[in-house]
Amino acid sequence: MVFTLFDIKYNISILPESPGVYIMKDKDENVIYVGKAKNLRKRVSQYFRKTQNHSEKTRSLVKNIIEFEYIVTENEIEALILEDSLIKKYQPKYNILLKDDKTYPFIKITINEDFPRVFSTKNYIKDGNLYFGPFPSINSVNEIMSLIRSYFLVRSCNIHIKDGVKSCRPCIYYQTKKCNAPCYGLISKEKYGEIINEISDILNGKSKDYILNLLKEQMFKHSENLEYEQARDIRDKIEGIKLIFEKQSIFSGGENSEDYINIFRYDNEACVQVFFLRNGRVVGREHFVFENIMGDNDEHIIEQFIKSYYGGTAQIPSYIYSPEFLDKDNIEKWINIKSKRKVYFKTPKGGEKKELFDLVRKNARVMLDRFKKNKYLCSVDRESDYLNELKDILCMNSKIDRIEAYDISNISGFDSVGSMVVFNNGTPNKTQYRRFKIKSVQGPDDYKSMKEIVSRRFEHALKEIKCIQEGELEHTYGKFCIFPDLILVDGGCGHINAVEEVLKSFNINIAVCGMVKDDKHRTRGLIYKNQELNISSELIKFITRVQDEVHRYAITYHRSLRDKRSLGSILDEIPNIGSKRRRDLLMYFSSVEGIKKASIEDLLKVPSMNRSSSESILKFFNKSKT
Template identity: 45%
Template sequence: MFDIHEELKKLPDKPGVYIMKDAGGMVIYVGKAVVLKNRVRQYFHQSANHPPKVQAMVSKISEFEYIVTDSEVEALMLECNLIKKYRPKYNILLKDDKNYPYIKVTMNEEYPRILKTRRVERDGAKYFGPYSSNLAVNDTIDTLNKLFPVKTCGKRLPKDIGKARPCLNYYMKQCLAPCQGEVNKEEYHEMMKKICSFLGGQYEEILNDLKTQMADASEQLEFEKAAQLRNKISSIAQLSEKQKVLSADGQDRDIIGFSGDASDLCIQIFFVRNGRVIGREHYIFEGEGNEDTGYSLSTFIKQFYNKVQHIPSEIVIQQEIEDGETISQWLSGKRGNKVKLRVPVRGELVRLVKMVSQNADISLKLYKDRLKREDNPHKEGINQLKKVLELENAPRRIEAYDISNTGSSEIVASMVVFIDGKPARQEYRKFKIKSIEQQNDYASMQETLYRRFLRAKKEKDENTQNPKFSELPDLILVDGGTAHVNAAQQVADEFEYGMLIAGMAKDSRHRTKSLIHRGEEYELSSNMPLLRLITEIQDETHRVAVEYNRRLRAKRYTHSELDDINGIGEARKKALLKHFKSLAAVKKADIHKLQEVEGINEKVAAQIYNFFRKA
């Protein structure tokens, strides 16, 4: 039995990370401390004036663990990694894990290119960003390709020089064709330096040069050339408008501000490169509005910069944070040189932080307006579902299942979860059907539910930490009619689970039509709140299943074991999979069966047969 008060006495007087767990052993909070003994004890002081969220967390703590580190910076790094691993309920969590796009100029190559990337590496190339969207990156690269005749192909130079004729871009005067060996390498690099200056926001030199060229062309009566130069000038002007100049010093920095109300918090970040805004993002943290904003800001910075590819030399923030010096040391280590966290008190940066904070306020209000418009749109639908299915209580957790297949291959199932009428995407699960090789929706549904319930039973029996299947649904919905419901009910009965199972039926136009339950069909056309709810659940379940099926198919057709067999190209691989429906069936086939496939002769059939039976 874990005695919290006894364990508190054993806490060391050292830096480290502490891990709070609930009665089920699930990690509910991860934090770091300069002195573990002092920090962890604070949670359990009767006189502590904790915010409501912390009070709720402390009431659920049944045990804790701690890890001692050599320094506070090591503790911070470990804290970030553990939060990413466990995603504890009471930690502030970023809801997206996207990597921002960058523009890469391969100055480490003899004939550099301009690429889009999401990875920043120390490879001698120059990187510009991050940009807030792919669209911003694509627009910028398109503009550069109009302005400069730069190489866009993947030819390896000088190795591939002269091995092929120049491409269409050369004849359209959009490439200097270094692949032909007629381009001076030094001149090409000078052009790439201009591109880097352009990406750095230094437009004036290029604009003045283009205006001079346009004037000369007009004087020489070369009106077509002058028009082309005019279009280039217009492209630069449009790009310059998108990238607003924020500061005259031309420094790279991120500016972070926030705005909160009684319940929620919005943190906004502007990416400033060479004094220009190249992108911005905002994050909404529900239930964090009445928390300590310094703590929220610190947590955001740690999570955000733990995943981004590039860290600027300066991060400007709206207020001081308790562990600012430690975070600065950690970021400096990630960047490779000094990173400064700065809270401005006067001058231009104060104005910029205020502007970012105002944008956070606008984003928060827009979020609130959207919530008001929605006002839990499925609340009435849930109540109607309770009434129609004659349930004692409104179903809080609904699990929905669908099967997707391509003929007899890549048979998969989706498990989608709605909690209180809203999709809980972190609870979604996908299954690849293992027990059958031919299309059979009933058997596929039974395998899916059997595996789902078996995992729940195993996690409960073994008291698994961080379980994924232990929470059982109040209601199961399956895509299909009475036969699908009966097939699913057999599995639930085998595990002696008493939850109700209902079917979601569609009409001839594949639109949600009715609910099937207890052998009866309930038409939804006269119950709009319930129809909207079931339609969203059914569509979401179908979407997840189909996307998983497509991903597996793409993987199968891009690479498989068949690719490793001599004499098997794309045509023969597709013919084999089309004939046998699956790779497993190809492996089982004998030489005579293999020869039945178009394009497979006796020699190739023997190669395939022997390949799958080699020692």
């Protein structure tokens, strides 16, 4: 139990009715959710109202909130900016987050060095150097950097180089014509500086035509002077610069820049796809998959995505086409402040833009399908590994597709039940689970109980098979007609022998193993043919899953029967105690034994109880004692 001095109800009542940001914390004081509000008191109080409208995710969030803080802001836009900043700082588990959404790459030129370096970085520091970007994709930066190094021969080493000082001998980059070797004094500081200025002009987006025309003049001049090698080098540089400008234009954010955003989802997973349009053509795309969205609607996911994506340092286009989303007006104002120009949010209704918008959604579906397939294949690979190990250890000839596990649950022989769970290809198939109420066994005899439930299971199976053969039953309607490849029982050699005896009586040949536990009641391994098997940790994990599941299913059924018996046989006999009071009493005291021990003051604390009904309970149990 968590003890806290924080009174949620009181603190909600003193919240201001003004814009701001609220910060939810759990028992360990971790920030688990950050949100903004137009009216803090109204918004925060909505979380703690009992309503069926809350999504599964919100219910889970509220269950974990122990305390909250808030920050008042001047307006909603300020709240939006602060919310974005706090989400990036704390990365709360219940906020929708982009993976690696904190920083985007820049290109950095170290102009405070005699021979500057040009490289990519995610750290923007006010250190007097030049930074270009940011770019929303590291791939685009890598391509630009590759072109710069190929055509401008700038150094890529971290050596401290001073003008007029030979630091070391030229390396392989000089020999392969990828560096001018300033470390050995083979290029002057002034000449190297001219190269850096050219790179800066290109990355600054200065006139493409001006730079290219300047280089063409130099190329023709070298050609006229019969300096063909120099002319060829400038020609290659011109081609490289054209490619760099083309890469730069992808994320330029100019007048003809558009981003198209759409979403596709399956239940608890969604994919948001973004297409980048520059000058009328698609020049790039990105997708983001969100898992465990637990009831969040599309409007909320798109809102959170736009805040996370454009709240980073990605270039912002002039037009953003997306589905409708929450708080659109405030987010649009915030984006305009961030980009320092007007950015338009639209939802296409028809024409070519609508066709492209639908294409983005189609691609989102493709990417989500691919993600789910890869996720499934990884799972299947892991499952097939331990199932193959199990097959090899048991010396089975065929693949293990279906496993049935059995367990018995009772207390001193009362309300004895059995359970059967089914795993297909390593995954639980809950539609095939079966439970049995023990009928023929009196007292606590697990071996006879196990024989009974397995006998009943295969008796049903043989009857169904006969009906199927005679055409009286379709195979798909059979509940027991599919036989397992392997049977697992929760127990040791005695339980295995009991099951094998039943199988032998039906002339059925199926391998049977026992799932055994250690002194601390943890799954230890498998017993097969009276020997404990040496198995891998991965297989032990799987056996543990099976054992825990069959035990859970058995004990759940046992408890339901026990509660029905206790509720019906004892509380039904007490005057003035109807079904509602019986239910409330059991909810409050957890058991009949708890009700027996309760004083009249304790009984009066139950919502539906009054003094007359409380006295009836005390009188009934005191009479039973005598």
